[in-house]
Amino acid sequence: MPFLLPKALRLAWHGRNLWHRLTRPLTMGVRAIILDGPAGDGPAGDSQAGNEPPGDGPNGRSILLIRHSYVGGWHFPGGGVGKGETLAAAVRREVREEIGLEAEFDPHPDGLFARFRYGASDHVAVFVARSWSGTPRADGVEILEARFFPLDRLPQDLSAATRRRLEEFLNGTPKAEYW
Numbered sequence: 001m002p003f004l005l006p007k008a009l010r011l012a013w014h015g016r017n018l019w020h021r022l023t024r025p026l027t028m029g030v031r032a033i034i035l036d037g038p039a040g041d042g043p044a045g046d047s048q049a050g051n052e053p054p055g056d057g058p059n060g061r062s063i064l065l066i067r068h069s070y071v072g073g074w075h076f077p078g079g080g081v082g083k084g085e086t087l088a089a090a091v092r093r094e095v096r097e098e099i100g101l102e103a104e105f106d107p108h109p110d111g112l113f114a115r116f117r118y119g120a121s122d123h124v125a126v127f128v129a130r131s132w133s134g135t136p137r138a139d140g141v142e143i144l145e146a147r148f149f150p151l152d153r154l155p156q157d158l159s160a161a162t163r164r165r166l167e168e169f170l171n172g173t174p175k176a177e178y179w
Contacts, residue, residue: 005141006069013070017118026121030091031078033110033169034103034129036148037061062148063166064136065155066099069144073159076126077146091127098139099146103132110169115161115179124179126165 037060065074077098081090088107095103109125116122136146149155151170154163161179168175 009070009142017120026123028081028087028090029078029115029122029124030081030087030094030109031076031124031126031165032091032095032103032105032129033076033126033165034064034095034101034132035061036064062150063154064099064101064146064148065158065162066138066143066147067145069142073157073162074149074155075159075162076165077143078124087125088127091125095129095132098143099136101132101134101136103129105129111165111175113161113165113175113179114177117179122179126169128169 064077066077067074077095078091079094079098081087082093085093086107087109088105091105092103095101105127110128111126113124113126114122115124136148138144138146151166154166158166164176167173
């Protein structure tokens with residue numbers, strides 16, 4: 001039975017894409033950049049999930065990425081904004097639900113991006129964690145893995161949008177308008 005859940009999630013994701021093509025709703029999403037290490041926002045030196053010790057990238061920095069069961073690649077944690085929910089409250093909730101961390105974010109996003117894919121009209125706000133606590137964990141159903149990666153050893157299958165946001169954030173390159 002557990003092997004059916006990822007297939008059901010993938011089917012639901014495709015159903016959502018079809019629904020967006022038909023109805024074209026405007027949706028709002030959030031993503032979180034969560035750093036670890038001396039120059040990052042997390043507790044440097046704490047034991048974290050993953051193969052690499054945190055704080056082992058450039059300047060001792062690592063970034064938390066997740067891998068979903070229903071879409072390929074590594075991504076920032078995040079998700080949708082609920083009705084009556086602020087963006088900052090949504091990013092805190094999504095990080096807590098997806099990977100079990102309690103994180104603090106400035107109430108203003110680091111960037112806002114448009115995403116018109118699969119017929120959707122999405123806008124995604126990216127927040128940077130000022131501090132966080134806990135140990136990242138994947139639920140094994142929606143989130144298959146949650147790991148810190150040293151910034152100089154990012155996974156090859158990092159999603160294109162995640163790679164662009166990282167370049168903008170870390171290198172100070174101009175922010176794109178589109179996700």
